[in-house]
Amino acid sequence: MSAHDPFARLPRAASFTVTSTTVADGAPWPPEQHSAGLPGGKDRSPQLSWSGAPDGTRSYAVTVYDPDAPTGSGFWHWAVADIPATATELPEGAGDDTGSGLPAGAWQLPNDARAARYIGAAPPAGHGAHRYLVVVHALDIPAVGVPADATPxxxxxxxxxHTLGRAVLTATAETPA
Incomplete structure (x- = not known):
């Protein structure tokens, strides 16, 4: 696992809290959050709840990113934009093909597999443990204004x-050799 910090070169942002009934911070993903191509995997997005966002928050975005993927640029598993400032949680499975659990106005961008949905953890066999950074971004704008086909x-x-704050939960996954 690399020590790469994907936030090190970004503007500083306030910290707030994100929790999950699906996975604890620092713990391995349950099998349901793994890729459907792995045993027990269901490509099911995690439940998320957040609180304590900075004053002035007008919307949120959620991303799930693996900085340890052997690509030179990591791997984006999920990106959701334009979550209303009144939202404080996403149910487990919200990141399905239709975004059925997302609040009105929120939408999913294509991930690095080019699917506008959550795609589960699938580190290469024998590559070691990977970190999955689940981040809720508090923004000072009501809509981020990127095209529907934009990358994460x-x-x-x-x-x-436009980031006022970041709440980060880290999950892990490893595929045995």
Whole structure:
């Protein structure tokens, strides 16, 4: 596992709290949050709840990112934009093909598999433990304004100057050799 910190070069942002009934911070993903291509995997997005966002928050975005993927740029598993500021949680499974559990106005960007949905953890066999950074971004704008086919990296670039706060939960996964 690399020590790469994907937030090190971003503007500083206030911290707030994200929790999950699906996974504890620092714990391994349950099998349901793994890729459907792995035993027990269901590509099921985690339940998330957040609180304590900074004053002035006008919307949220949620991302799930594996900085340890052997790509040189990590791997984006999920990106959701334009979550209303009144929302404080997403149910488990919200990131299905239709985004059925997302609040009105929120939408999913294509992940690095180019599917606009959550795709589960699937580190290469024998590659070691990977970190999955589940991040709720508190933004000072009501809508981030990226195209529907934008990548999560473009979302991150666009959010950088509008991020008031970040709540981070880290899950792990490893596929035995």
């Amino acid at each position: 990296a473009v979302l991150g670039f666009t959010m950088a100057g």
